[in-house]
Amino acid sequence: MVHVKDRLVVRSLFRCLSGLVFQHVVLLLTHFNGAQLQKTGPPEPIKVMVGDDTVLPCHLEPPMDAVQMTIEWGRPDLNPRFAYVWHNGQELLGDQNIAYKGRTALSVSKLKQGDVSLRLSKVKVSDNGSYRCYIPRQTKEYFVELVVGAVSAAGISLAGLDKSSSGVVLQCESKGWYPEPEVLWLDGEGNVLSAGPTETVRGPDDLYTVSSRVTVDKRHGHRFTCRVQQNIINQTRETHIDVPADFFMTSSNCSASVTISVLFGLMLIFAVVFFVWKLRQNKTGSMSETSAQNTDKENESRDQLMTKSKNLGYLDKKKAKLDEDFQRKKEEQKHMEQTLRTLTELREELEKQNEKLKAEKEKLGTLAEEYEKKMNSVDEEVNKKEGDKMDNKVQGYLKLKQVFTEIKWKLEERKKEPQTLQLITEKLMKGTFDEIKRITERKEEVEKHMEQIKEQLEETEKQREEIQAKHKSVREEKKSDFNNLII
Numbered sequence: 001m002v003h004v005k006d007r008l009v010v011r012s013l014f015r016c017l018s019g020l021v022f023q024h025v026v027l028l029l030t031h032f033n034g035a036q037l038q039k040t041g042p043p044e045p046i047k048v049m050v051g052d053d054t055v056l057p058c059h060l061e062p063p064m065d066a067v068q069m070t071i072e073w074g075r076p077d078l079n080p081r082f083a084y085v086w087h088n089g090q091e092l093l094g095d096q097n098i099a100y101k102g103r104t105a106l107s108v109s110k111l112k113q114g115d116v117s118l119r120l121s122k123v124k125v126s127d128n129g130s131y132r133c134y135i136p137r138q139t140k141e142y143f144v145e146l147v148v149g150a151v152s153a154a155g156i157s158l159a160g161l162d163k164s165s166s167g168v169v170l171q172c173e174s175k176g177w178y179p180e181p182e183v184l185w186l187d188g189e190g191n192v193l194s195a196g197p198t199e200t201v202r203g204p205d206d207l208y209t210v211s212s213r214v215t216v217d218k219r220h221g222h223r224f225t226c227r228v229q230q231n232i233i234n235q236t237r238e239t240h241i242d243v244p245a246d247f248f249m250t251s252s253n254c255s256a257s258v259t260i261s262v263l264f265g266l267m268l269i270f271a272v273v274f275f276v277w278k279l280r281q282n283k284t285g286s287m288s289e290t291s292a293q294n295t296d297k298e299n300e301s302r303d304q305l306m307t308k309s310k311n312l313g314y315l316d317k318k319k320a321k322l323d324e325d326f327q328r329k330k331e332e333q334k335h336m337e338q339t340l341r342t343l344t345e346l347r348e349e350l351e352k353q354n355e356k357l358k359a360e361k362e363k364l365g366t367l368a369e370e371y372e373k374k375m376n377s378v379d380e381e382v383n384k385k386e387g388d389k390m391d392n393k394v395q396g397y398l399k400l401k402q403v404f405t406e407i408k409w410k411l412e413e414r415k416k417e418p419q420t421l422q423l424i425t426e427k428l429m430k431g432t433f434d435e436i437k438r439i440t441e442r443k444e445e446v447e448k449h450m451e452q453i454k455e456q457l458e459e460t461e462k463q464r465e466e467i468q469a470k471h472k473s474v475r476e477e478k479k480s481d482f483n484n485l486i487i
Contacts, residue, residue: 045144045147046146047234048123048148048149049150049233050123051320053120053121053122054146056120056144057117058073058118058142059114060116060135062114065114066111066114068089069086069135070085070087070088070136071085071116071133072085072133072134072136074131074134075097075129076132077129078099080096080097081097082096083100084096084105086106086111099124099126103121104121106118107119123146124148127146128178129146130143131145131146148178149179151177151237152174152177152327153239154174154238155172155173155174155331156226156241157335158171158339159338162215165215165217166217167215167216168217168243168247168248169213169215170224170226170241170243171211171213172211172213172239173209174209175207175209177230179230180200180208181208181229181230181235182198182228182229183195183211183212183226184227186225187216187220187221188220188222188223188224189221193216194214198210198212199212212226217248223240225240226240247267265425265428268432268435269428271339271342271343272343272431279442315463315467318460319460322457323457325453326450326453326454329449332446333450336443336446340436340440343435344436346432350432354425354426
């Protein structure tokens with residue numbers, strides 16, 4: 001009886017050890033058989049956007065049941081290099097690269113038909129590369145090239161004025177691209193404009209941020225397009241801006257300089273009207289987003305009845321949406337800061353011009369008073385002298401008085417011009433101050449909304465970690481039960 005029990009224990013240990021040894025032998029045979037394999041693969045790479053799911057194709061020729069076969073999916077540039085391993089009807093996760101945990105799977109029903117394609121979920125930028133599908137029973141290995149892409153909208157803002165060329169400087173920026181895109185500037189007829197070098201920054205998430213500036217003048221027209229494109233993933237994003245022709249006027253004298261100051265004010269009004277229109281659109285979008293968020297909150301009570309895996313997928317989608325909302329608000333905040341800087345510069349310029357007008361007005365008034373005093377002194381001198389000998393002097397005095405009168409009249413006319421321009425300048429200054437105040441208040445609202453989104457992101461991430469911890473605990477319990485069963 002004792003011998004029978006010992007025999008059963010030995011058989012159990014032998015089955016466990018033989019399974020582990022066979023698993024490692026299968027993986028090691030990959031290296032030794034590589035020189036005799038025939039390499040094949042699809043003619044075109046598989047293209048997918050970040051966050052989407054995709055399938056890496058691999059089929060047995062001729063088709064046959066592969067459920068009890070060994071199938072290895074891997075990448076030569078990884079360590080460990082296995083993205084997924086299937087052996088004798090079950091997954092082997094011991095040597096799987098941690099980056100692919102929970103994101104790879106095969107279809108058992110399709111395995112019976114010889115379809116060993118790998119399903120990859122929630123694609124990341126780091127998944128970009130060449131994948132190898134290997135079946136030890138055959139003498140072929142299949143290679144699939146996966147190209148991962150990410151795109152984002154572009155935004156144009158007024159960066160300033162180029163006084164040397166009487167042009168306008170425009171800036172275009174776009175965040176969240178992969179692979180690295182290129183930026184092009186086009187005029188109204190579709191002609192490519194010459195711009196400065198594109199500034200490129202790669203973030204810790206491997207996504208690229210690109211920005212470009214271009215100086216345009218009146219000969220280029222008034223409508224300009226910023227195009228951000230990536231030819232590898234066939235993705236393009238465009239945005240447009242209309243620049244009024246008055247922005248490009250030049251100055252040749254003092255009067256023209258004053259006119260330009262007035263035009264700057266008109267330009268400011270146009271920019272403010274455009275920005276207010278854009279804010280209203282964003283506000284409408286924010287209302288729809290808020291409505292969508294409220295709907296998500298109502299659905300949370302129903303989602304609690306779902307399985308833990310579905311809850312995790314829901315939280316991932318919610319987190320992605322919150323990230324998108326946060327980035328949109330961040331872009332809006334940046335555009336408002338740029339507009340505030342531009343409005344502040346215009347306000348300072350108007351204040352300087354206003355001071356010049358006041359000084360010119362005072363100077364003209366002083367000059368008119370001096371001429372008035374000279375005329376009064378001539379009147380007193382003539383009145384003191386008597387007799388016919390003074391007739392010639394009186395006639396000269398009358399002519400002199402006529403000249404002084406004309407000078408005084410001209411000075412009074414010139415004095416009215418600075419007064420009118422000063423009133424216009426003060427009116428524009430008041431409008432500029434009111435718009436700066438209004439945009440600043442809107443900026444504070446956006447920043448407050450960003451804080452709320454950030455809090456929701458942190459809460460979502462906390463819930464996601466709790467669910468993942470529960471999943472891990474369940475898997476460990478199952479593994480412990482399985483080990484106890486074997487023993």
